[in-house]
Amino acid sequence: MSGAEFVPLSLTPLLIGIFAAVACALPGNFLVLRRQALIGDAISHVVLPGIVVAFLATGVIAAGPMMLGAGGAAVVAVILIEAIRRLGRIEPGAAMGVVFTSMFAVGVLLLEQSDTSSVHLDVEHALFGNLESLIWLDATGWASLLDPDALRGVPVELPRIAVTLVGVILFTVIFWRPLKLSTFDEGFARTLGVRTNVLGMALVIVAAISAVAAFDAVGSIIVIAMFICPPAAARLMTNRLEHQIGWSVVFAVASAVLGYVLAGYGPLWLGARDAVSAAGMIATVSGIILAITAVAGPCRTRSGAPVQD
Amino acid sequence: MIVDALLLQLGYNATLVALGATLLGISAGVTGTFLFLRKRALVSDAISHATLPGVCLAFIIMVGMGGDGRNLIGLLAGSAVSASVGLLCLSWLTRHTRLAEDAAIGVILSVFFGLGIVLLTVIQTMSSGRQAGLEGFLLGSTAGMLWADAMVVAVGGAVVLALILLLRRPMTLVAFDPEYAAARGLPVDRIDLAMMGLVMAVTVVGLKIVGLILIVALLIIPPVTARFWTERSDRVVLLAGLIGGFSGYVGAGLSASAPNLPTGPIIVLVGFTCFVISLLLAPNRGVLAAVLGHLRFQRRVHLRQGLLALAQSQPIYENLTLRLLRRADLVRADGVATETGRARAAKALRDEKRWEVVRADQAHEAAAALYDGLRDIETVLTRDQIVDIDARIGGPQGVGA
Structure with a gap:
């Protein structure tokens, strides 16, 4: 394929997909190890009411207020889950289930009540995202990457998710030692003076930020898939956290690229005329990667578990 | 509709x-x-x-x-x-x-x-x-x-x-x-x-x-x-x-x-x-019930500590304690204990002493485990046991010349 076709139509969605996948997979590693994997699921459900409220408050579909609304909803949800868990003495899973389903219901209700039919805001869009539509019309070929005029036309989602990714990487690098310590041995970390509850909250907030930024570009289903599938697959490949994170990034990038290509061109190879949802396909590919590691990964069994023939 | x-x-x-x-x-x-x-x-x-x-x-x-x-x-x-x-x-x-x-x-x-x-x-x-x-x-x-x-x-x-x-x-x-x-x-x-x-x-x-x-x-x-x-x-x-x-x-x-x-x-x-x-609103497990339970506990602690202070003639400065004592008619407005107040205070101090004996005695280990500073000793020990403990504490004695 020539650059003239690839750069405007496929480069930006592909990059956005890759960045979103990695930005979610990095905090996902720690969430999976801390048995908080479903926080990502909860956050991506409550983003909907946040966005709808932001739309109702401002009356416009603008990225800024919506990101704020979504982030606010994520924080409210995390606080509510914690409050219900403590006040009602309910196990965390059930508390999470109560909060995110109810907030999602509020989102759907608000959406139906308000007159949003004239603008492009609906539940399906929120769930599936619209990766394919993030094209770069100003580009004419590879040369456009160096052309300031054309670069101004890059979809705004690309720089946003790139900044988020850089932030997530910085967080992981700067807090690497305390994060690793508190993930594996919270009590020991506390005796060393690490403020584990603050760190845990910070991790959830970083996860929420990357979820909201990725959600904006690619929809909630990729967010859930990328939080859990690449880290879980990486967990089955190695016993070392450093290697696990490396594997998870590899798996995230592989899912994004393969998923995008399969969604765009797979149906054409099979003789169909239209592409299928890239977000769904990326999630599916990440699941296939996980299935392969679950069957053949070198560290797939629990340590000490009897070998099964 | x-x-x-x-x-x-x-x-x-x-x-x-x-x-x-x-x-x-x-x-x-x-x-x-x-x-x-x-x-x-x-x-x-x-x-x-x-x-x-x-x-x-x-x-x-x-x-x-x-x-x-x-x-x-x-x-x-x-x-x-x-x-x-x-x-x-x-x-x-x-x-x-x-x-x-x-x-x-x-x-x-x-x-x-x-x-x-x-x-x-x-x-x-x-x-x-x-x-x-x-x-x-x-x-x-x-x-x-x-x-x-x-x-x-x-x-x-x-x-x-x-x-x-x-x-x-x-x-x-x-x-x-x-x-x-x-x-x-x-x-x-x-x-x-x-x-x-x-x-x-x-x-x-x-x-x-x-x-x-x-x-x-x-x-x-x-x-x-x-x-x-x-x-x-x-x-x-x-x-x-x-x-x-x-x-x-x-x-x-x-x-x-x-x-x-x-x-x-x-x-x-x-x-x-x-x-x-x-x-x-749920009873026992609800937030309101928990708050009420906490307040009740707080009042009991304050009342108990106030009575002990009265018995030892220590001044009480804490507002909630004073208010609770006054409302229960145990002290007058000027902070001096009433008749009932003195009786209750003496009882509280005596109970505290009884608990002290119980907690020092291995034979009362099971009862001592129930001590929380508020529990009435009558709900834990029989009357005979209390009489026995009182005998060990002894009555008031004159100071030798």
Whole structure:
């Protein structure tokens, strides 16, 4: 394929997909190890009411207020889950289930009540995202990457998710030692003076930020898939956290690229005329990667578990 | 309008929806209780999302065979098949790999849902053009509910309830103590699978009314709400069924009473309202009860410490303590103890001394463990024991010349 076709139509969605996948997979590693994997699921459900409220408050579909609304909803949800868990003495899973389903219901209700039919805001869009539509019309070929005029036309989602990714990487690098310590041995970390509850909250907030930024570009289903599938697959490949994170990034990038290509061109190879949802396909590919590691990964069994023939 | 809706006066469709939602709420609440007591509430999330690819595949197959593609029973059968596949993958992942259950739930949920979305886009581009509103299964759509659809819900709900009646004892046992159940020789794995199968059945039946995302709420919220009110599992089951049915009935009624009120979210929000009320007001486990209990405890501590201070003629500066003593008529406004105040204070000091003896004596070890600084010693020891202790303390003695 020539650059003239690839750069405007496929480069930006592909990059956005890759960045979103990695930005979610990095905090996902720690969430999976801390048995908080479903926080990502909860956050991506409550983003909907946040966005709808932001739309109702401002009356416009603008990225800024919506990101704020979504982030606010994520924080409210995390606080509510914690409050219900403590006040009602309910196990965390059930508390999470109560909060995110109810907030999602509020989102759907608000959406139906308000007159949003004239603008492009609906539940399906929120769930599936619209990766394919993030094209770069100003580009004419590879040369456009160096052309300031054309670069101004890059979809705004690309720089946003790139900044988020850089932030997530910085967080992981700067807090690497305390994060690793508190993930594996919270009590020991506390005796060393690490403020584990603050760190845990910070991790959830970083996860929420990357979820909201990725959600904006690619929809909630990729967010859930990328939080859990690449880290879980990486967990089955190695016993070392450093290697696990490396594997998870590899798996995230592989899912994004393969998923995008399969969604765009797979149906054409099979003789169909239209592409299928890239977000769904990326999630599916990440699941296939996980299935392969679950069957053949070198560290797939629990340590000490009897070998099964 | 709302009264009409609740009395089923809003026409045929609204009545069907209300009855269907009530039945669904009852069976979801009852089934969800076992899931909640087993501490696996979010498994329902994985199951419900795993229904989507099945619905789509069933539609594609039915259209491919020249049918309409919108046959509810066919779609539900498809969803049941893919949900069972998801369930089996979930239990395989947790049993044969090192992944924890929450990660496995997330994997199944996202991958199956992603596959479902891929299939949905395939359907949208299918030449048949009959996009039968499969999106309705995401959030439920009750607008065009038919008699046959209501019958599916009713029969499905009744079958689920009957099966739970049969399996309730082994399921309760497994939910509370799986090791003991295994030691008794019960097939824990198979009972777990049966429990999940029932959850799957409820999910499939509820797809039409509340959709696959919100059915999770109907499975989780009623049991959590019911748990606030009682400590007995059979009552939790009954209450959860009642709360689920109530949410379904009132929610369906409310949504029929005005336009733009989608049934699924309204049902969930009615349930959530019940939850919040229970969280705040339930006896023993509720927030209000906890606050009141704390205040009562605080008053007892202050009163006790105030009496001890009076007995030792120490001045009291603490406002709450003074107010409590004054209100109980133990001190006068100027802070001097009244007759009763002096008597109560002497008693408190004597009790404190008695406790001191009890706690120093190995023979009273069991009683000493109950000491918390507030407990009346008469509630722990018999009168004879107290007399014995008093003899050891001795009466007042004159100071030798």
